[in-house]
Amino acid sequence: SQSDQRPLQNPKNKLKRGSLTVLILIHIFIDPFCILLQIYSRPYYIYYLFFPFSREFLLCLEICSVVRPSLLPENINHDIVTEDVSFEKQKGYPDSVGKGDKKMELLERNAPCWCGSGKKYKKCHEAFDEKLKMYENKGVLIPTHDIIKTPSQIEKIKESAKINIAVLDYVAEHIQAGITTQEIDDWVYKITTEAGAIPAPLDYEGYPKSVCTSINEQVCHGIPSEDIVLQEGDIINVDVSTILDGYFSDSSRMFCIGEVSPEKQRLVDITKECVEKGLAQVKPWGFLGDMSQAVYDHAHANGYSVVREIGGHGVGLEFHEDPWVGYIGKAGTGMLLVPGMIFTIEPMINMGGPEIFVDDSDGWTVYTEDGKPSAQWEIMVLVTEEGTEVLAY
Ligand code: MF3
Ligand code: CO
Secondary structure (H helix, E strand, C coil), X not given: CCCCCCCCCCHHHHCCHHHHHHHHHHHHHHHHHHHHHHHHHCCCCCHHHHCCCCHHHHHHHHHHHHXXXXXXXXXXXXXXXXXXXXXXXXXXXXXXXXXXXXXXXXCCCCCECCCCCCCEHHHCCHHHHHHHHHHHHCCCCCCCHHHECCHHHHHHHHHHHHHHXXXXXXXXXXXXXXXXXXXXXXXXXXXXXXXXXXXXXXCHHHCCCCCEEEECCEEECCCCCCXXXXXXXXXXXXXXXXXXXXXXXXXXXEEECCCCCHHHHHHHHHHHHHHHHHHHCCCCCCEHHHHHHHHHHHHHHCCCEECCCCCEEEXXXXXXXXXXXXXXXCXXXXXXXXXXXXXXXXXXXXXXXXXXXXXXXXXXXXXECCCCCEEECEEEEEECCCCEEEEEC
C-alpha cells in the first residue's frame, strides 16, 4: 500500500528578515500608544503582568521564534507526518485523522467558555487555546474542542468505566474450559444491565451480541455463540463496552484457558507489555505517535507484527470518537495530546504476519490471514495535567 505522507509546511519559515524588521519597527512606534490606551480603557491592565500567555506575549514569542525557533515552548518537529492512512479502516470509526484542514477559531474574550464552565473565555480556556493555536500554526494536528472532556463529563465517564471494569473482573473470575462464549455474553448482559447500564456493542451497527469474544487466530469482533466452547489451551480476548447515562467506556483483556502453549503465553504477555509501553509514552503536549511507535517497536522487537487496519479511538461521549488510534505512527507525529482527551490503546498483535480478513458469513469476525494466533489488550486512558489516568482496563 502506498503511503499518504503529507509534510505540512510551517508558513512562518518563509517570513523574510526584512518583513520582520518592518514588524518590529511598527511595534516600536505603535505599542506605547496601545499600552496607554489599554491602561485608560480597561481596569484589567494588571492582568498582563500576571498572565504571560496573553495575546501580546504570544505575539512576541512568535516573532522570536522566527529568529530563534528554539525559543518556542517545545521544539516541535516541523515536518509533521500523518500516519499512513491509505488502507481502509473499520466501519463506524471516525476518519478525520490527518485532515487538519479546518482551523481552530478563538472565541471572543468575554464570551462564555466552550468548556461549559460558565466562566468567561478569557478567564478559562483562552490561554489554553492560544497554546493550541501555536501548535496548529506549526503544522501540528490539534484536537478539536469536542473531544476534550470537561471535569463533569470525566466524572460520568469514570462511572461508566467502573461498570466496565466490574464486568471484566467477573469474567476473569468465572471464565474456564467448558463454558461457551454465549455464557460470557449472558454474564456481560446481566451485570451491565443490573448496574443500570447498556452493553455498547448490542445493536451497534447491527452487531448482534453484548460483547466481543475472539479466540486464538480471531483478531477481534468475534461473536459469542452457544456452539463455541472454550478449550484448554485457548487464548481469548473479551472486549467489553458500556453505556451509562449516555457515557461510554471500553476495555478488553486476554484470558488463557488452562495451560496454554509457551508461544501463546508469550504473545499474550508481550501484547500486554506493548500497551504498557505505549501508555508510558502518553503525556500532555506529547503526540499520539509517541505511543504508536512504542507499541510497534516492542511488538517487532519480539518478532511479532501489528494489525494496521483496526485501531483504538477516542471514547466517552460517543463509542468511537476522534482520534483514530493506530500503531504505525512515528514518535513526534500524529495528533497533539492535551489534558481532557480520552482514548483507547488496543493494539492487535499477531504471531505471524499483519494481514487480516473479515469473515464473509457473519460480516464481523476478523481473522489472521495466516491462521496464526493474535492477541489484544485494551485500556481507556485519560490525559491529565500531570500525565495519564487509566479509566478502564
Ligand atoms: N471494543 C471494540 C472497539 O474497540 C468494540 C467493537 S463492538 C462491535 O471498538 F460491535 F463493533 F463489535
Ligand atoms: Co475500543
